[in-house]
Amino acid sequence: MKRRDFLKVAGAMSLAGCATTAAPSKARVVVIGGGFGGATAAKHIRLWDASIDVVLIERDAQFVSCPISNLVLAGYSSMQDISRDYSGIARHGVQVVRDEAVAIDAAKKSVRLASGGEIGYERLIVSPGIDFTFGDLQGYEAAMKSGRVLHAWKAGPQTVALRRQLEAMPDGGVYILSVPLAPYRCPPGPYERASMVAAYFKQAKPKSKVLVLDANPDVTSKAGLFKRAWSDLYPGILEYRGNARAIGVDEKTMSVKLEVEDVKGDVLNVVPPHRAGDIAQKAGLITTNNRWCDVDWRTMESKAVKGVHVLGDATLSAAAMPKSGSMANNHAKIAAAAIVDLLNGREPAPLQIVNTCYSFVSQKEAIRVSSVHRWDAGKGTLLAVPGSGGVSAARSEAEGNYAWNWARTIWADSLG
Amino acid sequence: MHRVLLAAILASVALGAQAQDRARQLASACAICHGTDGRSDGKALPPLAAMPRDYVAAQMRAFRDGQRPATVMHQIAKGYTDEQIDALAAFFAAQKR
Numbered sequence: 001m002k003r004r005d006f007l008k009v010a011g012a013m014s015l016a017g018c019a020t021t022a023a024p025s026k027a028r029v030v031v032i033g034g035g036f037g038g039a040t041a042a043k044h045i046r047l048w049d050a051s052i053d054v055v056l057i058e059r060d061a062q063f064v065s066c067p068i069s070n071l072v073l074a075g076y077s078s079m080q081d082i083s084r085d086y087s088g089i090a091r092h093g094v095q096v097v098r099d100e101a102v103a104i105d106a107a108k109k110s111v112r113l114a115s116g117g118e119i120g121y122e123r124l125i126v127s128p129g130i131d132f133t134f135g136d137l138q139g140y141e142a143a144m145k146s147g148r149v150l151h152a153w154k155a156g157p158q159t160v161a162l163r164r165q166l167e168a169m170p171d172g173g174v175y176i177l178s179v180p181l182a183p184y185r186c187p188p189g190p191y192e193r194a195s196m197v198a199a200y201f202k203q204a205k206p207k208s209k210v211l212v213l214d215a216n217p218d219v220t221s222k223a224g225l226f227k228r229a230w231s232d233l234y235p236g237i238l239e240y241r242g243n244a245r246a247i248g249v250d251e252k253t254m255s256v257k258l259e260v261e262d263v264k265g266d267v268l269n270v271v272p273p274h275r276a277g278d279i280a281q282k283a284g285l286i287t288t289n290n291r292w293c294d295v296d297w298r299t300m301e302s303k304a305v306k307g308v309h310v311l312g313d314a315t316l317s318a319a320a321m322p323k324s325g326s327m328a329n330n331h332a333k334i335a336a337a338a339i340v341d342l343l344n345g346r347e348p349a350p351l352q353i354v355n356t357c358y359s360f361v362s363q364k365e366a367i368r369v370s371s372v373h374r375w376d377a378g379k380g381t382l383l384a385v386p387g388s389g390g391v392s393a394a395r396s397e398a399e400g401n402y403a404w405n406w407a408r409t410i411w412a413d414s415l416g
Numbered sequence: 417m418h419r420v421l422l423a424a425i426l427a428s429v430a431l432g433a434q435a436q437d438r439a440r441q442l443a444s445a446c447a448i449c450h451g452t453d454g455r456s457d458g459k460a461l462p463p464l465a466a467m468p469r470d471y472v473a474a475q476m477r478a479f480r481d482g483q484r485p486a487t488v489m490h491q492i493a494k495g496y497t498d499e500q501i502d503a504l505a506a507f508f509a510a511q512k513r
Binding site for chain 2: 044047048326329330333337340346349351352353354356368370371372374385387388389390392393396398399401402404405406408409410412413416
């Protein structure tokens with residue numbers, strides 16, 4: 001690092017810091033990634049100890065929520081509804097730096113930025129989300145470059161592009177959704193998406209079909225509730241096939257290759273398998289199956305690199321723990337509490353956390369799954385508390401209202 | 417003598433502050449539906465912030481024991497001990513709306 005670069009970054013940050021406190025800083029925590037995990041961690045460290053400096057590094061100008069993005073595909077919500085800027089957490093004194101972290105030097109305790117600067121840290125939080133292992137699907141990269149095959153599994157430009165493809169598809173067409181083997185981001189997400197596209201077809205293109213090609217043997221989340229909704233609401237529109245793992249895709253013939261056959265469609269929404277986001281891989285945080293980052297669930301500290309805490313979908317999930325926005329937000333609170341304790345010379349205490357995920361099955365009706373996770377000292381991990389948690393009794397508009405409440409509230413809790 | 421007393425008072429203040437921090441952290445799991453520190457927009461759910469302590473504790477036990485019907489809280493409340501319920505109720509009661 002050139003000293004000049006460091007000063008440039010440090011100077012920019014002190015200008016952006018808005019001088020919320022005159023007290024000297026206790027330490028600096030750097031957070032990479034401003035999604036449900038990173039934004040929540042940055043905000044809550046400031047909320048729980050305002051004498052800690054927090055710098056959030058985020059490459060995008062706006063947060064775009066994956067939850068509710070399936071409603072955008074159906075035309076029931078908009079990109080504006082699901083987007084938030086970072087002014088809310090800046091008001092908590094978080095210094096938001098729009099840049100990309102390209103390397104982590106854990107020995108020097110510093111993060112290198114794409115713009116060339118470096119930022120030192122006392123504790124580092126990495127909340128990188130997911131990236132895809134495109135190589136698992138023959139022909140995927142070429143298909144993606146052609147623009148004809150989308151995953152739309154990170155809310156943003158691909159969400160908009162998929163909506164356009166669905167709108168442009170003639171009535172009578174087939175929309176294929178290919179689901180990777182678990183674990184993947186948002187277990188019920190594919191089935192919500194299939195429901196939303198089916199709802200749109202039923203209303204606007206009733207001769208069209210939704211075909212779900214699931215690599216898993218069966219619906220991986222809220223299976224009974226989804227299947228009931230499909231048979232009640234979308235008979236003849238939505239077809240589900242389990243054990244239908246995609247091994248390739250061909251944009252010229254518009255087909256998804258399975259092990260035994262090729263299936264043709266008009267809109268190909270192929271979601272490749274995932275792993276922890278690129279920066280986790282570059283920083284050596286991936287511990288398991290070349291995909292996920294194992295952590296100490298009392299602190300979220302990486303089991304591979306000391307002083308670095310990993311949050312959200314990138315983690316090697318504990319038993320019965322989904323890769324969800326709710327969980328990332330709660331992981332962030334474990335990390336924030338632990339880091340505040342550590343920087344104040346206290347022993348961190350395990351924190352009990354809650355998952356609640358809603359999925360829409362029609363424009364107004366939703367279903368839900370919840371779980372409570374508590375530290376088990378004997379097993380050394382977080383476990384679902386026996387007897388707690390469960391799913392909705394039935395789909396309902398009341399659950400739909402609670403789903404919207406959940407979305408508004410978690411966006412505010414994470415970013416407001 | 418005075419010094420010992422002062423040290424004891426300081427220690428208990430520190431312990432009390434730490435217990436409050438722990439309660440706030442425990443309550444942060446509720447925030448995904450009920451808002452940061454129980455301050456929600458109030459459109460779908462009443463804010464927990466400033467709700468009477470005994471009322472919150474009694475409702476959590478009623479959800480847990482199946483006395484009060486719910487869409488979700490009966491499932492979540494079963495994950496909480498009496499001690500945790502009392503800590504949450506005290507924390508929310510102490511919050512301003």
